[in-house]
Amino acid sequence: MTTGLIFDREFLLHEQSPSHPERRERLSYTIDQIEEAGLFHHPRIRVSRPPRATREQVERVHHPEYVRFLEEASRRGGFIDFDTVVPRGLLDCALLAAGGALHAGISVWKGDFTNAFALVRPPGHHARAGTGAGFCYLNNMAIMVRHLQHEGVRKVLVLDWDAHHGDGTQSIFYADPSVLFTSIHQKPLYPGSGDIDETGEGPGLGYTVNMPVPPGTGDVSYHYLFDTVIAPLAREFSPDIIAISAGQDVHFTDPLTGLAVSARGYAELVRKAVMLADSICNGKLVAVLEGGYSVEGGLPYTNLGIIAALAGLPLESIREPAGYQEILLRATDPSAHERVCQTAGELRKLLAPHWNSFS
Numbered sequence: 001m002t003t004g005l006i007f008d009r010e011f012l013l014h015e016q017s018p019s020h021p022e023r024r025e026r027l028s029y030t031i032d033q034i035e036e037a038g039l040f041h042h043p044r045i046r047v048s049r050p051p052r053a054t055r056e057q058v059e060r061v062h063h064p065e066y067v068r069f070l071e072e073a074s075r076r077g078g079f080i081d082f083d084t085v086v087p088r089g090l091l092d093c094a095l096l097a098a099g100g101a102l103h104a105g106i107s108v109w110k111g112d113f114t115n116a117f118a119l120v121r122p123p124g125h126h127a128r129a130g131t132g133a134g135f136c137y138l139n140n141m142a143i144m145v146r147h148l149q150h151e152g153v154r155k156v157l158v159l160d161w162d163a164h165h166g167d168g169t170q171s172i173f174y175a176d177p178s179v180l181f182t183s184i185h186q187k188p189l190y191p192g193s194g195d196i197d198e199t200g201e202g203p204g205l206g207y208t209v210n211m212p213v214p215p216g217t218g219d220v221s222y223h224y225l226f227d228t229v230i231a232p233l234a235r236e237f238s239p240d241i242i243a244i245s246a247g248q249d250v251h252f253t254d255p256l257t258g259l260a261v262s263a264r265g266y267a268e269l270v271r272k273a274v275m276l277a278d279s280i281c282n283g284k285l286v287a288v289l290e291g292g293y294s295v296e297g298g299l300p301y302t303n304l305g306i307i308a309a310l311a312g313l314p315l316e317s318i319r320e321p322a323g324y325q326e327i328l329l330r331a332t333d334p335s336a337h338e339r340v341c342q343t344a345g346e347l348r349k350l351l352a353p354h355w356n357s358f359s
């Protein structure tokens with residue numbers, strides 16, 4: 001069993017500004033933590049550098065005129081929205097991030113790695129076919145999924161656990177029954193979409209599954225949603241591979257969100273995903289880094305937890321420093337779980353016409 005870590009020091013080059021939440025320290029602190037834990041040299045882990053995604057691979061998802069806009073803006077600097085400016089040289093970095101996701105996915109599909117984690121930036125899940133948004137330029141996840149399908153994969157289950165709704169990924173696969181898009185995200189929060197009644201359209205009706213959760217939601221509720229919604233759907237859908245949009249802004253120290261998930265809770269969730277993949281698709285599981293902005297307090301621990309869970313290592317040591325307990329208590333809303341259970345009940349009713357598991 002081998003877990004692939006897809007990483008390149010070039011992922012540290014992209015920067016909108018030194019004070020932007022999506023800055024290079026997001027990844028450099030994580031890399032330090034992985035090095036400190038000795039995981040780069042662990043016998044079950046292999047580090048691999050990706051090639052850039054090609055224009056053809058990118059344009060299976062994005063409109064050619066949008067890619068031309070990125071190319072032009074990357075030469076002299078440009079602007080998409082206030083959170084998403086285009087610094088010079090952006091396209092090269094974005095193509096490498098998409099290449100990272102793609103390399104992770106295809107390596108798992110071809111059996112070079114049992115599973116893999118693409119530690120890429122810039123992130124991708126808010127990017128739509130025709131535009132970037134919310135720190136994202138190219139949709140790394142969607143580019144990977146379309147490439148996998150080009151290489152013979154039929155069905156992909158996407159689990160988007162980033163605290164923000166993965167509106168870009170949802171829009172790309174909204175009418176497509178070959179991709180089951182599931183998302184747990186905080187609501188209210190940017191970008192504002194992701195209600196339970198957004199369930200897909202046309203042939204894709206029933207293949208988009210949104211689980212909005214209130215601020216203060218913690219480990220118990222995430223595991224509840226995994227056990228009662230995601231796992232039954234996954235078994236019925238029977239994908240060839242599971243792909244996680246791994247956003248670590250669900251962590252209780254994240255400065256942009258209000259959730260209360262711990263590093264250990266997150267790692268246990270990934271372990272469940274590994275077991276689910278073992279039972280339905282020969283363990284084929286790939287995780288792609290999305291958001292997560294608690295640069296020192298959250299990201300290094302959650303990323304470490306994901307890697308340990310993917311590699312089947314003990315999770316007991318995955319925890320934040322002792323003083324963090326109080327912050328976790330303050331971030332947790334004990335009444336959130338009841339609301340999550342209620343939402344899940346309504347969602348199962350809405351999905352009952354499409355899935356035997358809920359009928």
Ligand SMILES: [Zn+2]
Nearest residue numbers: 162163164291
């Ligand atoms: Zn996010």
